[in-house]
Amino acid sequence: MATVEFRNLVKRYGSVEVVHGINLSINDGEFLVLVGPSGCGKSTSLRMLAGLEDVTAGEILIGEAEVNEVEPRDRDIAMVFQDYALYPHMSVYDNMAFSLLYRKTPKAEIRERVMETAEILGLTPLLDRRPKQLSGGQRQRVAMGRAIVRKPQVFLFDEPLSNLDAKLRASMRLEIKKLHRSLGVTTVYVTHDQIEAMTLADRVVVMNGGNIDQIGSPEEVYHAPRTLFVAGFIGSPTMNLLPARSNGNSTLSVAGQTLNVASRFTPPDEDRDLVFGIRPEDITLSAEDASGSEIEGLIDVVEALGPDTLVFVNVGEQHLIARVNPDIHPVTGQPVRLNFNIEKSHLFDARSGEALS
Amino acid sequence: MMLRKQIAIHALLILISVVMLTPIYWVVKTSVTGENLFSYPPTIIPRDPNLFYYVEAWYTVSFVRLFSNSLVIATLVVVVNLLLNAMAGYALTKQFRGKALVLSFLLMSMMIPFHATIIPAYLLTAKLGLLDSKLGIALPALSHIVCILLFKSNFEAVPSSLVQAARLDGLSEWQILTRIMMPLSKPAVATNIILSFIWSWNEFLWPLIVVRSPDQQTMPLGLVSFLASFEDTTGSLYAFCVLVVLPSMLVFLLAQKDFIRGLTSGATKG
Numbered sequence: 001m002a003t004v005e006f007r008n009l010v011k012r013y014g015s016v017e018v019v020h021g022i023n024l025s026i027n028d029g030e031f032l033v034l035v036g037p038s039g040c041g042k043s044t045s046l047r048m049l050a051g052l053e054d055v056t057a058g059e060i061l062i063g064e065a066e067v068n069e070v071e072p073r074d075r076d077i078a079m080v081f082q083d084y085a086l087y088p089h090m091s092v093y094d095n096m097a098f099s100l101l102y103r104k105t106p107k108a109e110i111r112e113r114v115m116e117t118a119e120i121l122g123l124t125p126l127l128d129r130r131p132k133q134l135s136g137g138q139r140q141r142v143a144m145g146r147a148i149v150r151k152p153q154v155f156l157f158d159e160p161l162s163n164l165d166a167k168l169r170a171s172m173r174l175e176i177k178k179l180h181r182s183l184g185v186t187t188v189y190v191t192h193d194q195i196e197a198m199t200l201a202d203r204v205v206v207m208n209g210g211n212i213d214q215i216g217s218p219e220e221v222y223h224a225p226r227t228l229f230v231a232g233f234i235g236s237p238t239m240n241l242l243p244a245r246s247n248g249n250s251t252l253s254v255a256g257q258t259l260n261v262a263s264r265f266t267p268p269d270e271d272r273d274l275v276f277g278i279r280p281e282d283i284t285l286s287a288e289d290a291s292g293s294e295i296e297g298l299i300d301v302v303e304a305l306g307p308d309t310l311v312f313v314n315v316g317e318q319h320l321i322a323r324v325n326p327d328i329h330p331v332t333g334q335p336v337r338l339n340f341n342i343e344k345s346h347l348f349d350a351r352s353g354e355a356l357s
Numbered sequence: 358m359m360l361r362k363q364i365a366i367h368a369l370l371i372l373i374s375v376v377m378l379t380p381i382y383w384v385v386k387t388s389v390t391g392e393n394l395f396s397y398p399p400t401i402i403p404r405d406p407n408l409f410y411y412v413e414a415w416y417t418v419s420f421v422r423l424f425s426n427s428l429v430i431a432t433l434v435v436v437v438n439l440l441l442n443a444m445a446g447y448a449l450t451k452q453f454r455g456k457a458l459v460l461s462f463l464l465m466s467m468m469i470p471f472h473a474t475i476i477p478a479y480l481l482t483a484k485l486g487l488l489d490s491k492l493g494i495a496l497p498a499l500s501h502i503v504c505i506l507l508f509k510s511n512f513e514a515v516p517s518s519l520v521q522a523a524r525l526d527g528l529s530e531w532q533i534l535t536r537i538m539m540p541l542s543k544p545a546v547a548t549n550i551i552l553s554f555i556w557s558w559n560e561f562l563w564p565l566i567v568v569r570s571p572d573q574q575t576m577p578l579g580l581v582s583f584l585a586s587f588e589d590t591t592g593s594l595y596a597f598c599v600l601v602v603l604p605s606m607l608v609f610l611l612a613q614k615d616f617i618r619g620l621t622s623g624a625t626k627g
Contacts, residue, residue: 052521073527085522089540099526146522 002063002076002153002186003028004049010057011044018044020210021058027202031180031187035197036207037233043158045207046190050079050156062153073102078147079156082163084139086131086146092118093127096146110149117149120179137168144176148183155180157189161196173199194234198222206230223344228353231277231346237310240283240320243350244276252276252347255315257295264342265356273350282341283322285311285330294339299330313338388599391592410592414583414600417593422572423579427558428604430491430575434498434557435550441500442549446508447534467502472562479566489569498557504549511545512538547615555605576601 004026011019019041026032034042047053049060051072059066067075078099086095093114100110118124121141131139140160147155157176161169177200180187191197197204198218206213206221206229214226225231231239245253248269250262254276261267267274286294297315304326311322311330315338322338330336347356387393389406414420449460471478478497487493515538523533539546561577568574574582583590583597609616 050521050525052524072521072525077525079522079525081518081522083516083518085516085518087519087522087537102527102532 003061004154004186004188005061006045006049006058007061008058009045009048009055009060011041011048011053012056017056018210019048022207022210022212024205024212024215026186026188029184029186031177031189031200031202032205033189033191033197033201033203034205034207035191035194035233037192039209040207041210042190042192042205042207046156046158046188049154049188050077051075076153077156078150078152078154079158080140080143080147080160082159084131084143084163086139086142088131091128091130092123092134092142092145095131095142096123096149099146099150113149113151114145117145120148120182121145121175136164137172140164140172141175144179148179153186155185155187157187157191159191159193160189162191162193169196176200194236198234204234206233208233224355225277225346226355228275228277228348228350228355231348231355235279237280237321237323239277239279239346241348242276242278242315242318242320244274244347245271246274255295255318257315259295259340259342261342261345261347264345265347267347268356274356275348275350277346277348278340279344280310280321280323281308282344283320283324284339284341285322285324285328286337286339294337296335296337299332299334299336302330302332311336384595384598387591388595389592393591410596411600413590414593414597417587417590418579418583418597419571420579420597420600423574423576424600426491426573427576430495431554431557431604433491433495435553437495437499438501438504438553439546439549442504443508443534443539443546445500445505446545447512447530447538449505449509450512463502463505471497475562475566478563482567488567489573491573493567494560494564494573494575495557497563498553498560501549501553501556504545504552507545507548508542511542515541544615547612551609551612551616554608558605 004024006022006024008021008023009019010017010021018039022041022045034045036042044053048055049062051067051070055068060068062075062077087098090098096114096117097110100113105113114127115124118127121144123138123141123145126134126138126142131142134142140163143160160176161172164172173196176189180200189196189200201218203215204218204221205215208227208229214221214230216224216226221230221234225234225239228241232241242254244259246267246269247253247258248267250260250266252259252261252267252274259276261276295315297313297320299311300314300319301312303310303312307326308323309326309328309330311324313320313322313336320338324330348354349356386403386406388410389408390403391410392400392404449456482488482493482496485493485496487496519537519541520533523537528536559577560575561581564573564575564578565581568578571582580597580601583594587593
């Protein structure tokens with residue numbers, strides 16, 4: 001096990017810079033998830049850590065040692081790829097034993113380690129099979145097994161679950177979590193799936209356009225997003241983000257209506273573009289105006305999901321989503337009052353995208 | 358309607374097969390009967406077939422020497438071809454400065470017929486002191502550009518994540534080539550073996566120029582000297598022809614399945 005550190009890490013392809021000097025420090029035994037949309041630089045950062053991409057500038061440290069110029073095989077890391085990257089011409093056993101073979105591990109020890117890992121992952125009956133004779137989930141487990149037998153200092157996962165169906169993904173997520181708990185190896189996990197990020201991570205790193213927007217626990221990035229991007233990216237459905245203006249007296253103009261936000265924050269006095277954010281679950285539908293923290297709208301679409309119901313409401317030209325109790329049965333086309341839980345709302349500067357609350 | 362179409366297609370295929378196979382059949386038939394082309398009445402079923410002419414061919418020329426010469430040269434050519442072509446093909450899957458230039462240079466070289474370079478090739482071989490030697494005969498055939506390109510396209514079809522996984526697993530580039538790339542490119546390997554073997558086995562012009570002593574003669578050269586030295590040897594000549602062709606046919610049949618996949622790889626996705 002080891003710590004990992006990025007110091008001003010930069011990656012450039014020709015004249016295009018895709019990672020802009022990021023700094024990140026990963027604790028020993030931590031499960032860190034890099035999350036962000038396609039092209040945000042998360043996979044590139046992971047591949048630089050693996051040694052599969054050269055570092056343009058900056059430093060990568062594993063433990064105390066700088067590894068910029070160290071060959072991938074000498075970094076003592078193991079990686080699980082999106083497409084599993086199992087050797088098709090070898091059995092499951094050989095796939096798992098392969099790397100140990102090239103590290104001059106004694107045959108008996110290889111056997112012991114492979115059998116032990118196969119037992120943990122439930123692969124023992126499959127050891128003689130070829131990868132193409134396995135299901136997607138089994139292949140994924142073999143890919144993990146191959147990483148585990150190495151007993152590396154750091155595990156790297158590059159979107160390992162994205163080729164699996166939803167049900168399998170959920171169960172593999174659980175397995176990865178349990179595995180990390182029992183092995184305690186420092187893990188860096190890249191995904192664009194925020195549910196994976198939220199459920200697996202000790203800390204989440206939200207990346208956007210080659211920069212780190214926020215580092216924090218899943219709760220922090222969900223409840224206290226530091227930028228508009230993080231607010232819009234984390235959560236499903238995403239946070240409602242509405243253009244707003246300060247009225248100067250602790251009220252905001254949102255979608256042509258006035259909202260009293262004094263209990264949560266003091267909006268800036270000067271006249272500038274703001275964005276008011278509220279999560280769907282922090283909106284309730286009410287019949288009458290009680291607190292001054294309500295606005296009026298028209299119900300557009302109702303989606304009953306079972307445990308809760310999503311209500312899509314048009315407020316002027318803005319569209320909002322509310323997540324409400326399934327016992328409430330809103331009717332499409334009806335006018336409705338949206339009651340905001342101001343305590344949990346957010347305010348952002350529209351230009352810089354930074355949180356003001 | 359479907360049946361008629363099927364019958365028509367099969368009839369056509371049978372006709373083509375007959376046209377292709379008749380000469381081969383004729384050679385084999387003559388080699389066991391000795392009847393020449395003008396014997397009357399002509400027969401299709403061989404009359405009184407026997408292996409006499411094979412025995413005669415075996416003893417009239419030093420068949421074992423010709424055969425072993427050809428075999429040693431062809432084996433050398435196949436092994437070195439596999440090695441060089443795979444290495445070159447793997448290198449060409451990488452990005453490096455001047456790659457396009459190297460590729461176009463290779464393609465251009467393919468356009469030049471061997472006969473046009475035969476004099477410089479001869480002079481070069483002479484300078485190396487390899488005239489009249491097995492290595493000298495093999496030299497121009499030690500790499501084939503077609504096979505380099507075949508390896509390149511096969512290697513490119515191997516997912517890059519496999520190469521990266523191998524790199525993380527601790528394999529060197531050489532080990533990635535031999536342990537991952539080659540086993541996953543069996544069609545290319547089979548195609549390379551067949552083509553380089555057949556080309557080397559059948560090569561006539563270059564050995565004719567390079568070889569001086571009978572000791573170094575290959576099978577095709579042996580066939581010519583056989584023709585020149587003996588008269589009225591229809592049966593033995595045909596028997597000798599069969600023996601010349603047989604090894605390349607065997608090699609082809611052994612690796613045929615992978616060979617066809619090799620030639621069509623890259624034609625379709627997956």
